[in-house]
Amino acid sequence: MTAVTPTGSGHDARSLVIRNLVKEYRRGTPVLRGINLAIPGRGLTAIIGPSGTGKSTLIRCINRLVEPTSGEILFMGKDLARLRGGDLRAARRRIGMVFQEYNLVERLTVMENLLSGRLGYVPVWRAWLRKFPQKDIDRAFELLDAVGLGSFATQRADALSGGQRQRVGIARAIMQEPDLILADEPTSSLDPKTSVEIMEILTKLAGERDIPVIVNIHDVELARRFAQRIIGMTEGQVVYDGPPDGLTDDHLRTIYGGENWLNERSGT
Amino acid sequence: MSAATASLHHEWHRFSLPQKLARYALYLLTVIAVVWSFRTIEIIPEFLYDSPAQIADLFVRMWPMDWNYFFAEVWKALVETLHIATLGTILSLAFAIPLGFMAARNLTPLPALNLLGHFLFVTSRSVNSLVWALLFVAIFGPGPLAGTLAIAFRSIGFVGKLFAEAIEEAHRGPIEALTAAGAPVPSQIVMGYWPQVRPAFWSIVLFRWDINIRESAVLGLVGAGGIGVALDSALSLLYWDQVSVVLLTIFVVVILAELVVTTIRKRVL
Structure with missing residues (x-):
């Protein structure tokens, strides 16, 4: 049933299957209570839900920034939950990640931050001497132009605004030539207009390369606007899994609890 | 109400x-x-x-100062002092940097190794430079080699401890991003940790060099070379007009070192 073609091309190969995923930070208090998901190998999938519900934990289990307690995460013919050492690094370099706080190395230039997306591929001495392959440098400049920061290559990352930093974050993820992009609340630190711009850039760059994207987002409107598929989570469980059109106020009540906030919103 | x-x-x-x-x-x-x-x-x-x-x-006995003594003896001893301080500082880095990596809890998640690192730092710091110098004079005989090693061994604990603390204060976010990109730990150090700790590192090294100039000035009292030897001989011969020359020289050099360090630190930070 799972895709086991290790070729890396084709949509089925890039689909992600999660089975019975459990994560307990403390024994007996699971944050994820047996997640089962099959995420298609294309398009943007949004995970919505209140804060503290395990969205971030789920996404971090996929690239093992968080260690799952039990369960399987099948991707590109491998169980990511079982990988160790060099195999884990090899899997990670094919999974790009975009962070809420951008997580750029502030004291490095924009170009160096982009090239750090290649660290899974290049040997340490190249990283140390900043002697990256010309191919990578060319790609980095291309991507900088694509995110509208063409003239910022030699600027230090801490000189950029939030929106600009997140563009660098997205470009860095694309630099990995990933088979999957994970985005953990990529717009939560940004104003509404910039948030939309960032989502547009993310969908455009990933779409052009046919890279599937899984994005945690608590803004339901943004999720509806950009996702082809929405997964609603509450208290460590999936309570909605389907197209954005199918997401009703009833579902939102289940996901976020209460209902006053819905009425208030429609009232204003 | x-x-x-x-x-x-x-x-x-x-x-x-x-x-x-x-x-x-x-x-x-x-x-x-x-x-x-x-x-x-x-x-x-x-x-x-x-x-x-x-x-x-x-x-009264210190005045007028014996400036011939400065050109005959003190000058050479002064250069030797600067060499002891500088070489000692550089030598200490060879130990302090790897030990600093080892002692930093976020970089080396093995409590036993962290503890070993901190233990070595405490050992290095708990022994005064003069005592280290006595030890090395006994092993290698009197002279600047003993002084250099004394300075180096005393500095390992200082530089290493502060360097490890700087590493522990590095932000996790960027490191997490590099981990997620599949970067091996050495690459994470080179492009994640080092850019974050670099200013602190140079600041620590310069500060220690400044301290070492002062410390190496007295190492000669136990025969470990440098300007302290000139001070010691002048003192024991009761040539107070020479003692004053040495003291003034040390004073001026310490101030100059301080000036150099503050200027460079401003540029680096």
Whole structure:
């Protein structure tokens, strides 16, 4: 049933299957209570839900920034939950990640931050001497132009605004030539207009390369606007899994609890 | 509402009663400690009354300074002191950097290795430079080699401890991003940790170099080379006009070092 073609091309190969995923930070208090998901190998999938519900934990289990307690995460013919050492690094370099706080190395230039997306591929001495392959440098400049920061290559990352930093974050993820992009609340630190711009850039760059994207987002409107598929989570469980059109106020009540906030919103 | 505020009458004191008692006890202990210390150091009143005259006498004997001594001896010794301080600092880095990586809990998630690192730092720091120098003079004989090693060994703990702390203060976010990109740990160090700790690192090294200039100036007193040797011989021969030359030289060099360090630190940070 799972895709086991290790070729890396084709949509089925890039689909992600999660089975019975459990994560307990403390024994007996699971944050994820047996997640089962099959995420298609294309398009943007949004995970919505209140804060503290395990969205971030789920996404971090996929690239093992968080260690799952039990369960399987099948991707590109491998169980990511079982990988160790060099195999884990090899899997990670094919999974790009975009962070809420951008997580750029502030004291490095924009170009160096982009090239750090290649660290899974290049040997340490190249990283140390900043002697990256010309191919990578060319790609980095291309991507900088694509995110509208063409003239910022030699600027230090801490000189950029939030929106600009997140563009660098997205470009860095694309630099990995990933088979999957994970985005953990990529717009939560940004104003509404910039948030939309960032989502547009993310969908455009990933779409052009046919890279599937899984994005945690608590803004339901943004999720509806950009996702082809929405997964609603509450208290460590999936309570909605389907197209954005199918997401009703009833579902939102289940996901976020209460209902006053819905009425208030429609009232204003 | 006004009635409610009028009836509100809360008592508030900065310290509770036990806290107050503890503070008074501390004051009392301080007084006892001071009195006790004065008794221990055995001040001899005759010497104390005599001291202003002695100081005046010393200054008279120090003047005029013997500048020939500066060009004959002090100059060379001064250069040797600078070499001891600089080489000692550089040598200490060879140990302090890897040990710093080892002692930093976020970079080396093995408590046993962290503890070993900190233990070595404490060992290095708990022994004074002069004691290290005595040790190395006994092993390698008198001279600047013993001095250099003394400076290096005393500096490992200082530089290593502060460097490890700087590493532990590095932000996790960027490191997490590099981990997620599949970067091996050495690459994470080179492009994640190092850019974050670099300013702190140079600041620590320069600060230690500044301290080492001062420390290496006295190492000669135990025969470990440098300007202290000139000071020692002048002192033991009671040539006070030469002692004053050496002291003034040390004073000027220390100020110059301080100036150099502050200037560079401003540029680096």
